[in-house]
Amino acid sequence: MAGTPPTDRPAPFARFRHGSLECTVVTDGILEMGPARVNFPTADPAEVDALLVENYLSPENVRLNDNILVVNVDGLLVQFDTGVGVDPALGRGFFGEKTGQTIPNLRAAGIDPLDIDIVAITHTHPDHVWGLVDADGVPLYPNAKVAVSREDFEFWTDLSRVETAPNQHMKDHFLGAHKALMPYAEADRIIWVEDGSEIAPGINAIATPGHSPGHVVYQIASEGETIICWGDLCHHYVLLLQRPDWAFQFDYDKPAATAQRRRIYDFVESNRYKVLAYHFPFPGLGHLKKDGAGYSWVPVEIERALPAETIRLLRDAAN
């Protein structure tokens, strides 16, 4: 990553305080998902396109950010999900050269991947776990424990499912999850997560199966403030907030995914919590506001007065 910083990529990181916790969001890059009507297959295509145009978005290419949150809990570093990874045959091969940026962007933010203590996984899909290892299957977070639900681990690392998967991309879901997770399992570095599990002080899992068999979101509480770090509970800040009943193409159990969306939206809005949304516009921090039969997204203003340390890192990265 030496030389001139690329200008065609999103800002590498943002930093903010949450109660007494220091939070950093780094981008892994942006997923170019193609036409909206393919990504949201249960909805009326004309209605999908109209809603996007009304919100100044292109129906021809849905773009999803990958926002990786790192929380410093009194020196314990907890990272949430890992991006698509750098394997030219898997993550970067499928999602493109502009993805798989988590590791250099962590370094740009002054975070050494070797210092991560816990990697908390929302679910084991490609854009969330493939970044756990390098192209050779070597752990990129060798000193971390990986918190993951048993349901997702067992489903997506089961190689007997490869044969019956409908296409190569779905076969890769199983092969990639196996490659990413098994080195940590073999090193006895898995923390099994279930509903209510506390993975670090103030950080608890909430089981939200639907998008994936063992999907969880994480509730991060500090000094009376709460963020829900929700992985793939919701993929799109317009479509699935305003129309919670529209499924995303990779929802494993579409009715269950919809029910979990509605439940967690209500939980967040009625408690006036914040959300850290993995796939929303960077850095993905905001509130929900009731809007007709759905919700609208209210981004949180990120601290503009950067800490001196952050300014120094930005200057170093540019030189």
Ligand SMILES: [Zn+2]
């Ligand atoms: Zn995702």
